[in-house]
Amino acid sequence: MNPKEQHGNFSPEKDAPKYADLLQCMRCGFCLPTCPTFALTGRERSSPRGRVALARAVAEGTFEFTSAIREEAFFCLDCRACTSACPSGVRAGELMEICRTQAHQQQPQPKWQTACRDMILQKMLTDPKHLERAMLPARLYQKLGLQWLLRNSRILKLGPQWLDKATAMLPPLGQPLRQQLPELTPARGKKRGRVAFFLGCVMSLMYAEVSQQTVRILSHQGFDVLTPPAQKCCGAPHLSEGDRQTTRQLAIHNLELFLALDVDAIVTDCAGCGSALKDYEELLEDQQDTHKLQLFRNKIKDISEFLSETGLRTEELLPIEQAVTYHEPCHLCHAQGISRQPRELIRAIPGIELREMKEASWCCGSAATWGLKFDAASQQVLDRKLANIAATDADLLVTANPGCQLQLDWGIREAGMAQKVIHLTELLGRATP
Amino acid sequence: MITKTAIDQLTAKLGSQNVFHQPEDLLTLGYDATPQLAGSPDVVVYPTCSDEVQYALQLARDNDLPVTPRGSGTGLSGGSIPAEGGMVICLNRMKRILEIDEENLTASVEAGVVTLDLFNTVAAKGLFYPPDPGSQKISTLGGNVMEDAGGLRGLKYGVTRDYVMALRCILADGSELATGGKSVKDVAGYAFKDLLVGSEGTLGIITEITLKLIPPPQAKRTLLAYFADIRNAGDAVSQIIAAKIIPSTMEIMDRATINCVEDYSKIGLPRQIAALLLIEVDGHPALVAEEAAAIEQILARARATEVQVAKDEIAAAKLAEARRTALSALARVSPTTLLEDATVPRSMLAETFTLIDQLTQKYQLQVGTFGHAGDGNLHPTVLCDERNTDEMHRAHAFYDQLYEQVLAWGGTVSGEHGIGLAKKDYLARQIGSGGIAVMKRIKSAFDPTGMLNPGKILSTNKNRT
Ligand SMILES: Cc1cc2nc3c(=O)[nH]c(=O)nc-3n(C[C@H](O)[C@H](O)[C@H](O)COP(=O)(O)OP(=O)(O)OC[C@H]3O[C@@H](n4cnc5c(N)ncnc54)[C@H](O)[C@@H]3O)c2cc1C
Ligand code: SF4
Ligand code: SF4
Numbered sequence: 001m002n003p004k005e006q007h008g009n010f011s012p013e014k015d016a017p018k019y020a021d022l023l024q025c026m027r028c029g030f031c032l033p034t035c036p037t038f039a040l041t042g043r044e045r046s047s048p049r050g051r052v053a054l055a056r057a058v059a060e061g062t063f064e065f066t067s068a069i070r071e072e073a074f075f076c077l078d079c080r081a082c083t084s085a086c087p088s089g090v091r092a093g094e095l096m097e098i099c100r101t102q103a104h105q106q107q108p109q110p111k112w113q114t115a116c117r118d119m120i121l122q123k124m125l126t127d128p129k130h131l132e133r134a135m136l137p138a139r140l141y142q143k144l145g146l147q148w149l150l151r152n153s154r155i156l157k158l159g160p161q162w163l164d165k166a167t168a169m170l171p172p173l174g175q176p177l178r179q180q181l182p183e184l185t186p187a188r189g190k191k192r193g194r195v196a197f198f199l200g201c202v203m204s205l206m207y208a209e210v211s212q213q214t215v216r217i218l219s220h221q222g223f224d225v226l227t228p229p230a231q232k233c234c235g236a237p238h239l240s241e242g243d244r245q246t247t248r249q250l251a252i253h254n255l256e257l258f259l260a261l262d263v264d265a266i267v268t269d270c271a272g273c274g275s276a277l278k279d280y281e282e283l284l285e286d287q288q289d290t291h292k293l294q295l296f297r298n299k300i301k302d303i304s305e306f307l308s309e310t311g312l313r314t315e316e317l318l319p320i321e322q323a324v325t326y327h328e329p330c331h332l333c334h335a336q337g338i339s340r341q342p343r344e345l346i347r348a349i350p351g352i353e354l355r356e357m358k359e360a361s362w363c364c365g366s367a368a369t370w371g372l373k374f375d376a377a378s379q380q381v382l383d384r385k386l387a388n389i390a391a392t393d394a395d396l397l398v399t400a401n402p403g404c405q406l407q408l409d410w411g412i413r414e415a416g417m418a419q420k421v422i423h424l425t426e427l428l429g430r431a432t433p
Numbered sequence: 434m435i436t437k438t439a440i441d442q443l444t445a446k447l448g449s450q451n452v453f454h455q456p457e458d459l460l461t462l463g464y465d466a467t468p469q470l471a472g473s474p475d476v477v478v479y480p481t482c483s484d485e486v487q488y489a490l491q492l493a494r495d496n497d498l499p500v501t502p503r504g505s506g507t508g509l510s511g512g513s514i515p516a517e518g519g520m521v522i523c524l525n526r527m528k529r530i531l532e533i534d535e536e537n538l539t540a541s542v543e544a545g546v547v548t549l550d551l552f553n554t555v556a557a558k559g560l561f562y563p564p565d566p567g568s569q570k571i572s573t574l575g576g577n578v579m580e581d582a583g584g585l586r587g588l589k590y591g592v593t594r595d596y597v598m599a600l601r602c603i604l605a606d607g608s609e610l611a612t613g614g615k616s617v618k619d620v621a622g623y624a625f626k627d628l629l630v631g632s633e634g635t636l637g638i639i640t641e642i643t644l645k646l647i648p649p650p651q652a653k654r655t656l657l658a659y660f661a662d663i664r665n666a667g668d669a670v671s672q673i674i675a676a677k678i679i680p681s682t683m684e685i686m687d688r689a690t691i692n693c694v695e696d697y698s699k700i701g702l703p704r705q706i707a708a709l710l711l712i713e714v715d716g717h718p719a720l721v722a723e724e725a726a727a728i729e730q731i732l733a734r735a736r737a738t739e740v741q742v743a744k745d746e747i748a749a750a751k752l753a754e755a756r757r758t759a760l761s762a763l764a765r766v767s768p769t770t771l772l773e774d775a776t777v778p779r780s781m782l783a784e785t786f787t788l789i790d791q792l793t794q795k796y797q798l799q800v801g802t803f804g805h806a807g808d809g810n811l812h813p814t815v816l817c818d819e820r821n822t823d824e825m826h827r828a829h830a831f832y833d834q835l836y837e838q839v840l841a842w843g844g845t846v847s848g849e850h851g852i853g854l855a856k857k858d859y860l861a862r863q864i865g866s867g868g869i870a871v872m873k874r875i876k877s878a879f880d881p882t883g884m885l886n887p888g889k890i891l892s893t894n895k896n897r898t
Contacts, residue, residue: 023768023819027466028761029507029571033547042479042526043458044506050461057460068457087697087761 008061015101015244022056025049025090031082036363036381037075045072048082048092055095065102073099078240079363080334093334100242177208178229185215185225192222192310196263198254198277198300200270201233202402210402213429214269214303220432221313225267228257236276244283251280255288255296266299267306269425271332271401274302278336302332303425304400308341312348317431319351324427325394325419326354327385327408328361329401342400342424349431355392359384364411366403382411390417400424435475435520439496443478446488451479451526462521465506465513466568467855468769469819474501474515479526483603483640486522490638491607493520499887502634504545504576507568509772510853512580512633516888522638524575530554531641537615538646539598544575544639548582551644561649563590566849567757575639581631583849585753588807589681589715592849594630596645602629602637605880610637628875633851634886636879650681650715654725655749658737663687663708663790663802667783669735670710670806674779676731678724682713683807684756689816690803693762698755706738710806711756713749759803760812767799767816771828775839776848779809788838789813796827810848836862852890860890 010016031048032038038047045054051072057063076096083091178199187194195218203211218225232254235247254277258266268274281297301309326342333339339361346354365381385408389397397412397419399405409421435454443452453459454476464471475498480486493500499519506513515521527543533555534540540555540562548569552562565584566572572582578600583592599613612625629636660666663685670683686694687708695702702709710732714724725742732740743749764770777785786802789811793800804811813835815828836846836859846852846859861869873891877883887893 020768024765026468026761026764026770027464027506028568028764029466029505030568030758030761032505032571043453044461045457047461053461053464054457063456063460066457068455072457087694087758088764089697 008059009064015098017055017095017098019059025052031085034081034085052092070103079330084334101244177204177211181227185219187222187224188220189222193264194224196261196266197225197227198268200273203270207402210423210426214425217428217432234273234276236272265301267301269303271329275331275335304341304345305338308344314348316433320349321351322395323353324396324398325357325392327399329404330363333361355394357388357392359388364404364407366407386415397421447485453477465508467511470511472515474521475518477521479523481526486603499884501886502638504573505571507572509850510855512853539615539643541643546574548572560646564593579634580851585682589679597630598645599643600626601641602639604637605885633889635889652718652721653715654721655743656712657741658710658732659706659739660708661738663786664783665736666708666710667786671780672731680712680714684711685806686803689801690759694755697762763801763814769817769819772812772814774847774850776810777842777844781842792831796831
């Protein structure tokens with residue numbers, strides 16, 4: 001950390017929020033109505049404005065980094081709805097993510113937590129020979145929100161039985177896609193360019209068929225698709241865990257690997273990965289050449305962003321006669337500002353009817369949900385979403401992030417609703433000959 | 434300090450989810466949107482009904498705790514800051530819309546209802562609640578009444594006061610006062626209601642409000658006029674009004690504001706121009722067309738460089754929405770945003786802009802100005818850094834001199850943000866010691882011990898033991 005930086009009671013050895021970023025909040029409260037945790041508790045300290053004020057007090061040395069402040073840092077969903085809502089450019093979610101670094105203390109874990117880790121390890125790791133095998137369990141475990149729940153299990157008063165629910169949520173796991181995708185998938189039709197595909201860990205393991213469609217669409221749209229097998233986890237789970245150092249290591253690896261490729265863009269179909277990859281610029285600002293970081297940043301594209309920029313070739317698309325509604329993943333709309341593009345793609349499919357749901361960009365509660373089952377108030381996050389989905393009476397629920405997909409798929413099943421949940425590229429894949 | 438017994442009693446009555454006293458809660462309920470001011474209460478309560486307000490007040494009185502009412506804490510003069518500690522009573526969980534009376538065109542609400550929620554609810558029934566402060570998506574109606582909030586539609590439709598028909602409040606002695614009613618005329622005795630509006634929580638705690646609703650205008654048209662010199666924009670405003678046209682909205686933003694707003698909302702505002710006016714006319718379609726045409730002519734004469742008409746309601750709403758973010762968006766430029774609320778007779782607008790410009794040069798500051806131009810209500814905002822003491826001194830000198838002239842022109846030190854903690858000195862300058870003395874007498878008639886929101890509007894008159 002910069003020694004000139006005012007860090008007050010933040011530990012100077014670890015990442016800490018920049019004081020200037022904290023001062024940026026003018027306490028107008030515009031973010032309050034968009035914050036899911038504030039909606040749950042109605043407590044100012046669980047709001048973006050409150051959280052920034054707490055962090056500011058720590059930076060000014062008037063408050064210790066208390067356990068309640070740590071709790072708020074982890075209770076924050078990092079959904080970044082507050083970032084979208086804030087006219088002053090304050091990013092309370094990210095500030096909380098950084099605060100988690102401060103909170104990162106290795107505490108001994110209860111037995112059942114280790115058991116959970118093991119379950120994921122054994123169930124998911126089908127090929128131990130793989131380079132990223134050390135990454136996969138950790139990433140999955142965190143990406144799926146287990147980490148969040150584990151940390152908050154006491155706040156949320158969870159018993160160990162939530163684990164059964166978590167297991168029920170997981171889709172059947174096939175062979176990881178990473179092992180099946182060729183390094184080069186050639187363009188079909190008139191060639192328009194060459195892209196690299198960033199394959200997310202969860203996508204690879206749990207939604208292999210979705211990412212397969214993503215690659216097929218890109219190729220059908222006229223792009224050579226390179227999938228470098230040496231790519232590693234984007235580091236998002238570590239970020240949200242408060243382990244920014246590991247993310248930096250992963251970031252440098254991916255940065256070097258992808259910049260060495262001669263491609264127009266680096267495309268991903270995981271909103272969480274896209275958002276983390278775009279954050280490398282800031283994360284590595286003290287360690288890497290600015291120009292290089294910008295180059296990388298400008299190449300990162302969510303699949304919908306990419307297809308919308310390059311223009312979707314629609315001539316051959318097959319009609320789909322169904323009504324769909326779209327749930328915006330937080331890490332797509334709030335973290336990356338991508339809202340219009342997915343809708344454009346959906347509407348480009350002949351025959352489809354897009355029915356907007358209310359509050360499409362309100363968090364689905366992803367990470368939190370399993371815990372929510374045990375807490376009447378918290379269940380509201382998911383219920384609120386499900387009610388808005390149900391009101392559209394659509395046939396399909398489209399989204400664009402594996403975390404949301406898992407959550408909503410489970411929620412819809414539990415609620416006995418009719419909608420099928422599918423990823424945007426699965427939908428486009430169906431329309432692609 | 435509050436005793437543990439008192440906290441236990443509050444918790445027993447209101448429930449633990451409605452009473453907080455952890456340091457983290459106290460810190461986050463000690464501020465509002467006023468820069469550089471904060472306090473720390475001893476306890477925070479969230480009553481969910483009028484009985485609980487009464488109970489909390491009673492307990493505060495028994496324990497000699499000052500009480501600060503709070504809505505959403507978006508106030509800009511420090512009104513909901515617990516300057517002397519004690520108890521903060523947050524009304525934002527009393528948020529039921531109790532009744533929409535379509536025969537009498539009124540809405541009765543609890544004090545914690547969010548302004549925009551009421552607007553949307555009555556709009557769904559084909560009715561209209563006009564006052565729309567920039568903070569409408571989070572401010573409470575209780576807070577609006579207590580600050581007599583204005584908004585973008587103030588020019589034609591007036592301010593919150595013009596819509597308050599009845600109030601129910603709890604006074605410092607714990608008694609309930611109901612004043613006003615649904616009848617459109619009422620001259621029975623002193624007008625308590627009018628005294629309470631704008632009293633900033635110093636006379637009583639509002640629990641229930643009955644508001645007047647009106648039918649919405651049939652048609653609207655939104656214009657955007659660009660200027661190369663902000664004084665021309667000021668002249669245009671005066672000329673439009675002199676032409677006997679009262680638009681519903683006439684908002685101004687200067688270049689600094691335009692750029693910040695564009696940074697956030699990305700709706701394509703031109704970054705080079707010196708100022709823009711956002712004008713909306715509404716009413717009968719024929720009249721709207723006629724007035725819009727007349728305004729376009731006046732704008733051309735007043736040397737607007739370009740006039741655009743919003744193509745549809747969505748585009749118009751986006752413009753208004755963008756304007757509402759002006760203050761917060763300006764905050765992205767610098768760590769501290771000091772804003773004032775100077776209001777002048779409309780005919781003095783152009784002179785006011787000249788003055789702001791001169792003072793900005795003189796004190797070497799960065800200033801962004803926006804505001805409700807049609808009301809003569811400007812928000813010159815100094816973009817500064819509270820860590821820079823010299824700059825802060827210059828900023829205060831800037832406002833001192835500005836207000837001196839504003840008062841000389843017959844203006845006011847606060848058009849809509851209230852006095853609170855932040856502007857007590859300016860108030861004395863405006864109304865003089867005689868005025869302050871009368872206000873103090875009124876205050877003690879309502880609140881003899883001075884327990885309600887002490888230190889606001891008037892310096893504390895501590896009769897408490
Ligand atoms: C970005 C921004 C834009 C704004 N734009 C405008 C604008 O266009 N026009 C305008 O007029 N104001 C504006 N404001 C100021 C502010 O939003 C208004 O003053 C608003 O009315 C405050 O409402 P609140 O619920 O936040 O009240 P608070 O700030 O919580 O309280 C305001 C005052 O009312 C008292 N109070 C609150 N509720 C009660 C109650 N139930 N009983 C008794 N006393 C009570 C408090 O003690 C305090 O003195 C703006 C503020 C911001 C941050
Ligand atoms: S985070 Fe932004 S929106 Fe929220 S209170 Fe602060 S400045 Fe306002
Ligand atoms: S990131 Fe989401 S949960 Fe966290 S403070 Fe912002 S809106 Fe609230």
